[in-house]
Amino acid sequence: MLIYMETKINTPQYLVxxxxxxxxxxxxxxxxxxxxxxxxxxxxxAMGVTINRPSDVLLQDILEQIQITANRPEIGHQTIYHGGPxxxxxxxxxxxxxxxxxxxxxxxxxxxxxxxxxxxxxxIANDEGPEQFLIxxxxxxxxxxxxxxxxxxxxxxxxxxxxxxxxxxPIEKRWESAASLLGIDLQLLSNDAGHA
Numbered sequence: 001m002l003i004y005m006e007t008k009i010n011t012p013q014y015l016v017x018x019x020x021x022x023x024x025x026x027x028x029x030x031x032x033x034x035x036x037x038x039x040x041x042x043x044x045x046a047m048g049v050t051i052n053r054p055s056d057v058l059l060q061d062i063l064e065q066i067q068i069t070a071n072r073p074e075i076g077h078q079t080i081y082h083g084g085p086x087x088x089x090x091x092x093x094x095x096x097x098x099x100x101x102x103x104x105x106x107x108x109x110x111x112x113x114x115x116x117x118x119x120x121x122x123x124i125a126n127d128e129g130p131e132q133f134l135i136x137x138x139x140x141x142x143x144x145x146x147x148x149x150x151x152x153x154x155x156x157x158x159x160x161x162x163x164x165x166x167x168x169x170p171i172e173k174r175w176e177s178a179a180s181l182l183g184i185d186l187q188l189l190s191n192d193a194g195h196a
Contacts, residue, residue, distance in 0.1 A: 014041040017109045019178045021157040030085045035178045039114045046142045049083035052174040070125040083136025095133035132167040
């Protein structure tokens with residue numbers, strides 16, 4: 001209980017540029033052992049993309065669908081992630097900020113953007129895209145007050161995000177690495193953590 005209370009006390013009102021780290025007790029098929037990067041959060045709700053749930057889809061599959069040819073075959077071997085259960089037929093690219101302007105882009109921080117337009121995929125295919133990127137199908141969304149209630153119910157830990165975990169940490173280590181930012185070893189928490 002003490003761990004959760006400390007986390008909750010330090011939680012800012014809005015969690016933009018934060019990780020949502022699934023607690024071990026969260027058994028929702030979409031979010032078990034997940035790390036979600038929050039891109040937008042306000043009085044109307046929140047949205048983010050899950051960064052550690054790889055799919056069976058590769059970038060080459062998406063490029064073929066939208067009739068874009070990569071200038072090098074290895075570009076197409078990029079893993080596509082399950083970003084969340086909302087709009088799973090739509091692609092979202094979480095990436096390091098560039099000077100280039102994209103057709104549909106949200107500036108999350110001074111360093112990170114979320115883009116959902118085809119032009120960035122053309123740039124990536126031509127080796128002209130952002131230096132670091134992660135592509136998801138779908139996103140995670142919460143209505144007004146829903147995320148706050150789930151945090152109060154002890155489904156999630158939250159902490160300021162670290163781009164090294166998004167772009168450089170092996171997929172299978174992102175859940176535990178994100179929790180370690182809070183000094184927490186998730187393997188030591190039982191499924192009933194926070195309920196004394």
